[in-house]
Amino acid sequence: MHVNAVETRMKKLFFALGLIGLCAAAFAQKSSTDSIAEYRAMLQDGNPAELFEAKGEDLWKQKRGPKNASLEKCDLGKGAGVVKGAWVELPRYFSDTGKVQDLESRLVTCMQELQGFNGDEIAKTPFGKGEQSNVTALATWISAESKGMKFNLPQGHVEERKMYEVGKRLFFMRGGSHDFACATCHGQDDKRIRLQDLPNLTKNPGAGNGFGAWPAYRVSNGQMWGAQLRLNDCYRQQRFPYPLFGSEATIALGVYMGVNGKGGEATAPAIKR
Amino acid sequence: MRIRAQAAGDKATIRVLMSHEMESGQRKDGTGKLIPAWHIQDVTATLNGKVVMTAEWGPAVSKNPFLQFTIKGAKAGDKVGITWKDNKGDTRSDEATVS
Numbered sequence: 001m002h003v004n005a006v007e008t009r010m011k012k013l014f015f016a017l018g019l020i021g022l023c024a025a026a027f028a029q030k031s032s033t034d035s036i037a038e039y040r041a042m043l044q045d046g047n048p049a050e051l052f053e054a055k056g057e058d059l060w061k062q063k064r065g066p067k068n069a070s071l072e073k074c075d076l077g078k079g080a081g082v083v084k085g086a087w088v089e090l091p092r093y094f095s096d097t098g099k100v101q102d103l104e105s106r107l108v109t110c111m112q113e114l115q116g117f118n119g120d121e122i123a124k125t126p127f128g129k130g131e132q133s134n135v136t137a138l139a140t141w142i143s144a145e146s147k148g149m150k151f152n153l154p155q156g157h158v159e160e161r162k163m164y165e166v167g168k169r170l171f172f173m174r175g176g177s178h179d180f181a182c183a184t185c186h187g188q189d190d191k192r193i194r195l196q197d198l199p200n201l202t203k204n205p206g207a208g209n210g211f212g213a214w215p216a217y218r219v220s221n222g223q224m225w226g227a228q229l230r231l232n233d234c235y236r237q238q239r240f241p242y243p244l245f246g247s248e249a250t251i252a253l254g255v256y257m258g259v260n261g262k263g264g265e266a267t268a269p270a271i272k273r
Numbered sequence: 274m275r276i277r278a279q280a281a282g283d284k285a286t287i288r289v290l291m292s293h294e295m296e297s298g299q300r301k302d303g304t305g306k307l308i309p310a311w312h313i314q315d316v317t318a319t320l321n322g323k324v325v326m327t328a329e330w331g332p333a334v335s336k337n338p339f340l341q342f343t344i345k346g347a348k349a350g351d352k353v354g355i356t357w358k359d360n361k362g363d364t365r366s367d368e369a370t371v372s
Contacts, residue, residue: 045288045340046288046290046339048290048292048337049294051290054275129304222336222337
């Protein structure tokens with residue numbers, strides 16, 4: 001009897017303590033942004049992008065294609081074969097192709113010139129299929145080699161400056177059945193859609209954080225996405241047709257965001273919801 | 274597989290990233306046909322060849338799964354081995370050294 005009474009009292013005490021605990025938790029409630037950041041940090045530890053990095057590194061060194069050559073002589077803008085730091089200076093102008101190219105379209109050029117693949121065919125391959133998935137893996141590894149470095153896109157060439165202006169126009173161009181532009185969601189600070197924070201891509205830190213995170217691994221669908229697929233998907237969300245892989249529109253937008261993100265830190269390959 | 278094994282005090286933290294489709298067998302493809310289940314079933318972890326953990330996995334485990342666990346008594350220089358076997362009978366083993 002006596003023992004039971006003590007137990008009951010102790011239970012009551014524990015119950016009261018529990019309530020105090022609950023109240024304390026309510027006062028110190030985290031914002032949803034903090035919780036998402038925490039969730040991302042947890043996932044970051046086992047980011048499957050690492051698997052694609054490893055695949056990309058192998059692909060870079062492996063002799064492949066009709067010419068049975070590796071990509072080790074590929075010029076990503078810092079000289080033949082220089083990988084480290086290349087990604088934070090892309091897209092840029094390449095004199096051999098006479099075009100401003102981003103990482104993925106440049107990789108296709110190298111695969112065509114060095115390995116003898118048909119570049120047009122790769123560009124037409126749907127994302128995530130065949131050689132296109134190899135391009136993504138290569139881009140994942142190459143971007144990882146620049147992790148932590150600061151964006152510094154060149155704007156010395158007239159074509160690079162032109163692409164910046166084209167990108168800016170596209171960024172603010174409203175259209176599609178829902179009549180909105182990139183800027184509608186990504187042109188102001190502290191906006192969000194549902195629980196996703198929307199970076200302001202017209203300036204830092206948003207531009208550096210946003211542009212500097214792709215290629216990224218999408219947890220929700222288990223896919224590795226390169227910047228090309230990400231930008232094409234923006235157009236899909238805008239109810240536009242895909243501008244297609246390596247299109248001038250996506251590269252111009254890349255230049256616009258990359259230049260806006262100057263000095264921002266490269267975090268790719270990141271992990272996304 | 275990517276295996277990282279870090280010793281701290283009298284135990285080591287093991288982090289493993291496996292590359293696997295992990296099809297649940299519940300999804301349908303573009304033509305409406307069921308995609309057959311294809312996932313890891315057994316996971317075995319060894320420390321210097323001695324089994325320290327086994328796990329039975331099912332279709333609920335995500336694609337490209339990440340596994341983390343600690344081994345008591347593992348020291349720097351020890352060898353940690355991970356083996357998985359899937360429902361098609363495919364198997365893969367990798368080894369890492371505790372640092």
